[in-house]
Amino acid sequence: MPTFVYMTRCDGCGECVDICPSDIMHIDKKLRRAYNIEPNMCWECYSCVKACPHHAIDVRGYADFAPLGHSVRVIRDEEKGTIAWRIKFRNGKKDMELLAPITTKPWGSATPDLAKVPAPSKEMRDSQLLFNEPKYIRMDDGGLHTLQSNGLEIKEGVQY
Amino acid sequence: MFAINPFASLSEVISPAMMQGYIVLMILLVMGGTILDMIHKKSAQYFFENAKKAKKSATRSVSGGEKTSIAASVLVKEVLTSGEFSNPRRRLSHLLTMWGTIIFIVTTAIMIFGYSTPEASTPALLPQLWHIGALMLAVGGYWFWFSIRVDVSAEGLPWFRFERADLFILSLLATATFALIWSFTGAGLTIFFALFILASTVLFGGVYWSKFAHMFFKPAAAYQKKITRADGSRENLPPDYDLTDPEVQRKFPDIPTYMGKNPPNMGLCIKAERAKHY
Numbered sequence: 001m002p003t004f005v006y007m008t009r010c011d012g013c014g015e016c017v018d019i020c021p022s023d024i025m026h027i028d029k030k031l032r033r034a035y036n037i038e039p040n041m042c043w044e045c046y047s048c049v050k051a052c053p054h055h056a057i058d059v060r061g062y063a064d065f066a067p068l069g070h071s072v073r074v075i076r077d078e079e080k081g082t083i084a085w086r087i088k089f090r091n092g093k094k095d096m097e098l099l100a101p102i103t104t105k106p107w108g109s110a111t112p113d114l115a116k117v118p119a120p121s122k123e124m125r126d127s128q129l130l131f132n133e134p135k136y137i138r139m140d141d142g143g144l145h146t147l148q149s150n151g152l153e154i155k156e157g158v159q160y
Numbered sequence: 161m162f163a164i165n166p167f168a169s170l171s172e173v174i175s176p177a178m179m180q181g182y183i184v185l186m187i188l189l190v191m192g193g194t195i196l197d198m199i200h201k202k203s204a205q206y207f208f209e210n211a212k213k214a215k216k217s218a219t220r221s222v223s224g225g226e227k228t229s230i231a232a233s234v235l236v237k238e239v240l241t242s243g244e245f246s247n248p249r250r251r252l253s254h255l256l257t258m259w260g261t262i263i264f265i266v267t268t269a270i271m272i273f274g275y276s277t278p279e280a281s282t283p284a285l286l287p288q289l290w291h292i293g294a295l296m297l298a299v300g301g302y303w304f305w306f307s308i309r310v311d312v313s314a315e316g317l318p319w320f321r322f323e324r325a326d327l328f329i330l331s332l333l334a335t336a337t338f339a340l341i342w343s344f345t346g347a348g349l350t351i352f353f354a355l356f357i358l359a360s361t362v363l364f365g366g367v368y369w370s371k372f373a374h375m376f377f378k379p380a381a382a383y384q385k386k387i388t389r390a391d392g393s394r395e396n397l398p399p400d401y402d403l404t405d406p407e408v409q410r411k412f413p414d415i416p417t418y419m420g421k422n423p424p425n426m427g428l429c430i431k432a433e434r435a436k437h438y
Contacts, residue, residue, distance in 0.1 A: 008206065008381070009395075013247060014314025018435035027310050032325045032371070051430060053246035055397055071396045078429035081419065084398035092217070097398055099412040101419050107429040 001059045001072065002042035003049060007033045009056035016048035016057060046083075050076035061087065076102065162291045165282035166339075166347035167271045173349045176276035182357075183272055186364040193367025194376060200368070203377050211384055219392030230386045238382040253308050256300025261332065263293030264339070291343065297336040301329060314435075327362070328370035334359035 005016075005025075012032040016025040024038045025048050036042060039060070049057045061072040069090030076083045085098040120131065147153060167179060198204050222230075237243035242258065245251035267290040275282040309329075311317040322330065338359055342352035367373055388395050401408050403423045409416045415423065 008210075011244065012310050013245070013250065014310035015435075017310070017314040019430065027315055029323045030325055032310065047430070054244075055395070073396045073398060075398050078431065079425050079427065080401075080403055081423065081426035082401070082403065082415070084401060086396060086398040088217075088396055099398070099401055099408070100414050101423075103426055104418045105426075106424060107427045107432075 001044055001061055002036060002039035003044070003046065003057050004036050004039065004060050005034045006056050006058060007031065007035075009054050010034050010052075011054060011056075013053065015051040015053065019047045019051040021045060021047065046074065046076055049074055050078060078107065081106075162288050163284040164343075164347070165271050165275055165280070165287045166290075166343040167268075167276045168278055168280055168282060169347045170349070170353070171276050172278055176272070179272045179276055183269055186360070189365045190367055190372070193365070194373045196368045197373045198377075203373075207377070207380060207384065211387075214384070214388050214393045214395065215391070217393040217396065222387060222390045226390060227387070230390060231383060234379055234383045234386060239379050244378070244382060247308075250304075250308055253300045253304045256296045257304065257332070258300075260293045260296030260298070260300060260336070263289055264297055264336065265293075267293060291340065294336045294340050297332065298340065301333040301336065305329060305333065324369060325371065327366050328372050331359050331363035331366060331370070335363050 003025075010033040012027060012034065014027060014034070016034050017027060019025075022038075022041050022043060024036055024041050025034055026037050027033070028035055034048075034056075044059075046059070049059070055073075055075065059072045059074055061070050071086075071088040073086045074083065081101055081103040083100055083102050085096070087096040087098075088094065143149070171179070242251050242254045245254060267286050271282060271286055271290065274280075275286070305312075306319050307313060309319075311321060312319050335356065338352050338356035342350060342356050345352055347353075363370075363372070385395070401412075403409075403415055403419065404421070409421070
């Protein structure tokens with residue numbers, strides 16, 4: 001679901017232009033308001049949604065779950081570490097609210113300290129496996145991760 | 161120099177009636193341009209339709225007293241102190257430009273209507289305020305033009321690239337700059353006076369093509385935004401959840417499962433430092 005800008009809410013501050021990793025948020029030359037110049041290239045990271053101080057950037061919901069006339073509004077709150085959604089259908093009757101964590105540790109506290117990790121040996125460098133790959137796919141000890149081995153079970157429906 | 165009324169010396173060559181006529185003409189141009197701008201952009205129509213739509217999804221009604229206090233807070237926070245800007249540099253530059261413009265225009269009108277004859281003894285405060293206003297406008301405006309303007313600060317374009325959308329700030333800057341140069345070079349009928357008049361005519365006459373009219377609809381938009389927060393419609397935004405609230409935790413079990421019963425403040429993240437890639 002690519003993002004788009006409500007021109008009436010945008011004040012042209014340029015925060016979304018600064019943060020967009022795809023460089024597709026730009027300022028309209030005539031109106032001095034931001035817009036997504038290439039929604040097809042939007043990878044939906046919602047960095048611009050988070051950066052916008054006026055909540056002027058919204059999400060264009062896919063037609064299958066939110067047909068024309070809908071509203072999909074989202075707030076990414078970095079201090080709370082959550083993403084909150086509110087989806088209204090065009091008949092105005094269906095009004096869904098969703099809330100999910102986007103981080104469980106304070107920002108910057110889980111940065112891997114790679115300087116302390118032992119340097120890879122020659123065999124590891126020559127191997128086709130990536131850094132830490134054997135550990136995560138458990139080729140060294142035990143089998144692959146499964147729901148069962150992790151104490152999980154499949155639940156019916158979409159879980160929020 | 162700062163204490164001399166430039167319009168008093170100008171009145172030796174241009175009659176005060178002509179100067180007053182010019183002021184009245186500029187007021188009419190601003191009014192006409194604003195009305196045309198509103199008709200063309202349909203901003204007032206959009207505003208009322210939007211307000212009606214927001215009212216439909218309101219969860220509570222806002223009392224008259226509450227509306228008054230919201231209007232007062234808009235006046236203090238958004239109108240008088242430019243509180244809608246989240247970037248402090250942008251806010252400071254806007255404050256300098258806005259108050260500089262107001263002081264400059266008001267003192268110009270007072271001096272032209274009250275003290276525009278060579279014999280008139282202008283209170284020293286008026287020309288001092290006129291010069292200070294123009295200087296504030298120039299400082300805030302040039303700061304904005306060279307470093308804060310979004311084309312320069314975020315788009316990485318050179319400062320000399322301009323579009324029609326820059327008509328307002330450029331004519332404002334030209335008005336203040338040429339007014340100051342004209343005053344400092346004796347306030348006579350010089351080329352700087354011609355440039356000052358040309359710039360101010362473009363500023364007030366170009367309202368339809370510039371963003372001059374924002375001063376009228378911005379406060380209305382800020383008021384409407386606060387009303388949507390008060391009546392619960394929140395422009396369809398999700399509620400501001402309290403993550404420690406058991407009701408929220410029951411409705412969204414992922415929160416206590418992954419973040420604990422009492423989630424900590426995660427920190428500023430992207431607000432921790434400003435982007436500085438240009």
